[in-house]
Amino acid sequence: MTTPVLQARGLVKRYGHVTALDGADFDLMPGEVLAVIGDNGAGKSSLIKALTGAMQPDSGELLLDGERLRFRDPLEARRHGIETVYQDLAVAASLDISTNMFLGREVRRPGFLGSVLRMLDKRRMREESAEHMAALKIGLPSLAVPVESLSGGQRQGVAVARAVAWASRVVVMDEPTAALGVKESGQVLDMIRRVRDRGLPVVLISHNMPHVFEIADRIHVQRLGRRVAQLTPADHSMAEVVAIMTGALTVSDGKAVVTDRNAADAIGLT
Numbered sequence: 704m705t706t707p708v709l710q711a712r713g714l715v716k717r718y719g720h721v722t723a724l725d726g727a728d729f730d731l732m733p734g735e736v737l738a739v740i741g742d743n744g745a746g747k748s749s750l751i752k753a754l755t756g757a758m759q760p761d762s763g764e765l766l767l768d769g770e771r772l773r774f775r776d777p778l779e780a781r782r783h784g785i786e787t788v789y790q791d792l793a794v795a796a797s798l799d800i801s802t803n804m805f806l807g808r809e810v811r812r813p814g815f816l817g818s819v820l821r822m823l824d825k826r827r828m829r830e831e832s833a834e835h836m837a838a839l840k841i842g843l844p845s846l847a848v849p850v851e852s853l854s855g856g857q858r859q860g861v862a863v864a865r866a867v868a869w870a871s872r873v874v875v876m877d878e879p880t881a882a883l884g885v886k887e888s889g890q891v892l893d894m895i896r897r898v899r900d901r902g903l904p905v906v907l908i909s910h911n912m913p914h915v916f917e918i919a920d921r922i923h924v925q926r927l928g929r930r931v932a933q934l935t936p937a938d939h940s941m942a943e944v945v946a947i948m949t950g951a952l953t954v955s956d957g958k959a960v961v962t963d964r965n966a967a968d969a970i971g972l973t
Contacts, residue, residue, distance in 0.1 A: 706769045708733050708904050709754060709785070709873050714763035716749050723749035724760060725928035731873065736895060736905045738915040740948055741925030747908055750925060754906070755787050755875055756780035767872065784871030790878045792862040796851035800843060801825070801832040803850055804865050835868045836860075839897050856887030863894050867903065874898055875906040880914055892918050912941050924948050 711729035715722070723746050731737050741747045752758035754765065756774030765772050767783055774780045777787070794803050805828045811817030812824045829846050836843060841860040843853070850858055859879055866874050876895065880888040888911075895918055898905055909915050915922060916936045924932040924947050932947050932954040939947075946952040 705732060707731055707766070708768060709906075710766040710769075711750070711754060712764050712766070714750065714753055714760045714765075716753065716758065716760045722928055724753065724763075727753075727763070727925070727929045729754065729923065729930065730933070731904050731906060732921070734899060734902055734904055735920040736899050736907055736918050737921050737923055738907045738909055738919035739923045739925060740909065740912075740915060740944070742948055745925040745948075746928040747925050749928075751787075751875060751877065751906070751908060754780075755785055781869065785873045785875065786866035786870035787875040788859075788862045788866045788877065788879060790881060792858055794850050794858060794862055797849055799849055800836075800846040800853075800861055801829040803861055804828065804832040804835065804868060806865070808869065831868075832864075835864045838901070839864050839867065839894050841894065854887065855883050856890050859883065859887070859891050860894060863891070863898070867898055867901070870903055872903075873906065874903050875908075877908045878910065879907070880909070880911055888914065912945065915944075916941055926950060 707730045709729070709731040711727060714724045714727040716724040725746070727746060727750055729750060739747055739750070749758060753760045756777045756779050759773070759775070765774070772783065774783070795806060798806070810824045810827050812822045816822045817824065832846050836846070839860070841857070841864055843857060843860070850861060853861070863876070863879070879891050879895070883891065892914060895905055895907065907915070907919060919936060922934045922936065922944060923930055924934065924944065926948060934944060934947070934954070943952060947954060
């Protein structure tokens with residue numbers, strides 16, 4: 704069997720009397736887009752924080768390419784090739800595109816100018832940024848313009864290109880189409896496909912079910928702090944997936960079974 708790129712087993716995280724993760728499991732396979740869905744309070748954010756080093760679970764284990772690891776912070780996860788595109792994008796709006804691409808990873812000029820005077824190699828950063836943008840087919844008027852002058856979709860493109868430029872194992876995208884229009888959302892979904900086509904698996908956190916069904920190869924359903932199902936869009940309808948997410952249905956032997964008839968009746972599944 705193919706070894707998952709990123710795994711979690713039995714993750715537990717408690718905040719006082721609140722259990723955010725209750726033995727959560729996770730499997731991301733090579734070259735796939737895995738959508739993570741769940742209702743508010745399902746533990747999606749805590750799961751992603753544990754996978755990306757933003758939070759340390761109380762117990763359980765993480766495995767990257769089969770190797771057991773424990774990330775102390777997001778920088779350590781980044782050093783292992785896991786990059787995250789946050790919902791707020793984490794871009795410096797007043798800086799230009801190439802500077803944002805190399806934010807925190809600035810390239811210095813060779814020799815005395817870089818080592819002693821600490822001058823940046825802006826030309827190299829612009830050239831490499833242009834290559835990454837071209838690879839993802841992100842059309843921008845100029846790399847010298849500040850990010851704040853870009854549209855929402857273009858800003859998302861900068862954040863995605865930056866993550867892909869530095870990721871070697873996994874790209875995590877948190878609600879990448881939130882607050883975008885139809886056209887810009889379509890452009891972001893196309894970018895996600897191109898990331899997958901380059902061989903990088905993508906974890907997509909989203910509340911937008913049409914987008915999930917359009918782009919995801921598999922769906923991880925999170926409920927009450929744990930994974931309750933792994934589904935494929937080809938085998939389940941959108942209504943079934945929403946019902947599983949809310950507890951109206953459960954999955955047994957690969958089939959959806961009614962657990963809350965009133966809730967299932969309300970969405971027309973019975």
